[in-house]
Amino acid sequence: MTRGLSMPGGRSLLVVLLACAAPALGQYDYHRPVEAAPSEEDIGGGYVTPAVQRPPPRAQWREAADVAVLAAALSLGAWLVLKRRSRNGLVALTIGCLAYFGFYRQGCVCPIGAIQNVTVALVDPHYAVSYFVVAIFFLPLLFAVLFGRAFCGGVCPLGAIQELVVLRPLQVPRRVDKGLGWLRWVYLALAIWFAALPAVSRDFVICRFDPFVGFFRFAGPLHMHLIGGGLLVLGLFVGRPYCRYVCPYGALLSLLSRISWRAVSVTPDKELDCGLCAEGCPYGAIEGLRAVRSSCVSCARCFDYCPRHRVHSPERSAASKVS
Numbered sequence: 001m002t003r004g005l006s007m008p009g010g011r012s013l014l015v016v017l018l019a020c021a022a023p024a025l026g027q028y029d030y031h032r033p034v035e036a037a038p039s040e041e042d043i044g045g046g047y048v049t050p051a052v053q054r055p056p057p058r059a060q061w062r063e064a065a066d067v068a069v070l071a072a073a074l075s076l077g078a079w080l081v082l083k084r085r086s087r088n089g090l091v092a093l094t095i096g097c098l099a100y101f102g103f104y105r106q107g108c109v110c111p112i113g114a115i116q117n118v119t120v121a122l123v124d125p126h127y128a129v130s131y132f133v134v135a136i137f138f139l140p141l142l143f144a145v146l147f148g149r150a151f152c153g154g155v156c157p158l159g160a161i162q163e164l165v166v167l168r169p170l171q172v173p174r175r176v177d178k179g180l181g182w183l184r185w186v187y188l189a190l191a192i193w194f195a196a197l198p199a200v201s202r203d204f205v206i207c208r209f210d211p212f213v214g215f216f217r218f219a220g221p222l223h224m225h226l227i228g229g230g231l232l233v234l235g236l237f238v239g240r241p242y243c244r245y246v247c248p249y250g251a252l253l254s255l256l257s258r259i260s261w262r263a264v265s266v267t268p269d270k271e272l273d274c275g276l277c278a279e280g281c282p283y284g285a286i287e288g289l290r291a292v293r294s295s296c297v298s299c300a301r302c303f304d305y306c307p308r309h310r311v312h313s314p315e316r317s318a319a320s321k322v323s
C-alpha cells in the first residue's frame with residue numbers, strides 16, 4: 001500500500017473537510033451581470049430569475065498575487081522534492097495548494113484552461129489575453145524544463161485532489177498505460193481546435209468538461225459531478241487517472257520534463273536499488289529501478305518508500321530524538 005499521510009482515510013477526510021469549508025472560503029461574489037434585464041415582476045407568470053453566475057473582474061494586485069503564489073509554490077515544490085526528497089513536506093504543500101487554488105480560488109488559476117486562452121490570442125487579433133494568464137500558462141512549463149513536473153507534484157489542485165485519494169493503487173500494465181496516455185494528446189488537439197474556431201462557434205472544452213471544478217465551486221451540472229466522482233473512485237485504485245490519461249496540459253508537461261535540467265532520480269548513490277520504490281510508485285513511473293521523466297509526476301512517494309530515506313529523513317530523526 002502506498003504511503004503518504006499516515007492514514008489514507010485521513011487524507012480523504014481532509015478532502016471532504018476542505019470541500020465543506022469551501023463556501024465560507026470562496027471569495028467570488030457572484031452577481032447578475034445585466035442590471036437592466038427585465039425583473040421577475042416585469043415578466044410575471046411566476047417567473048423566477050435564474051442565478052446567473054459570472055465573477056466580477058479581479059483586481060490586478062490580486063492577479064499578481066496569484067502569479068506570485070504560483071511561483072512560490074512551484075519553487076517550494078521543486079525544492080522539497082529534488083533537494084529535500086521530502087514526501088511529508090510535499091503533502092503539506094499539496095494540501096495548501098488544494099485549499100488555495102482549488103477551494104479558495106475555485107479552480108480559476110488554471111494553466112490547463114489557459115491553453116485555450118493562449119490559443120485564441122494567437123488566432124484572433126480581437127482577443128486580448130492578460131499578462132497574468134500568460135504567466136500562469138508558462139510558469140509551470142518553465143519549471144518543467146528546469147525541475148520536472150513540480151506543478152503536478154504539489155501545486156495543481158486537480159492533481160492534488162486525486163493524489164490525496166490514492167488508496168490501494170494497482171499497477172496498470174505498461175502497454176495499456178502508454179496507450180491510454182495518447183488520449184491526452186488527442187484531447188489537447190481537440191481543445192486547441194475548438195478554441196481556434198471563429199468566435200460564434202468557439203468552445204472552451206477543457207473548462208466545460210473539467211471534472212473537478214464543480215467540487216471546488218459547489219456548482220455545475222450533475223453529470224460533471226458524476227464524472228468527477230467516478231474519477232475519484234477510480235483514483236482509489238488507479239493513481240491519478242485524469243492526469244495520466246486525460247489532462248492535455250499534463251501531456252505538455254511530460255514532453256518538456258523529458259529535457260528537464262533536474263528531475264526526480266532514483267540513484268544507486270542516494271538510494272538502495274532494492275526495488276521498493278517501484279512498488280511504491282502508483283504511476284508506473286519507475287522502470288528498471290530508474291524514474292522515467294515523462295511519467296514521473298514528482299510526488300516523492302518513492303523517497304518515502306526508500307528504507308534509506310526513512311532512516312535519514314530529518315523528520316524521522318527529529319521524531320526519534322523526541323521519543
Ligand code: SF4
Nearest residue numbers: 152156159243247250
Ligand atoms: S497532469 Fe494535469 S491535472 Fe494532473 S497534476 Fe498535472 S496539470 Fe494537473
Ligand code: SF4
Nearest residue numbers: 281296297299300302
Ligand atoms: S517516480 Fe513515481 S513515486 Fe517517484 S516521484 Fe515520480 S511519480 Fe512519484
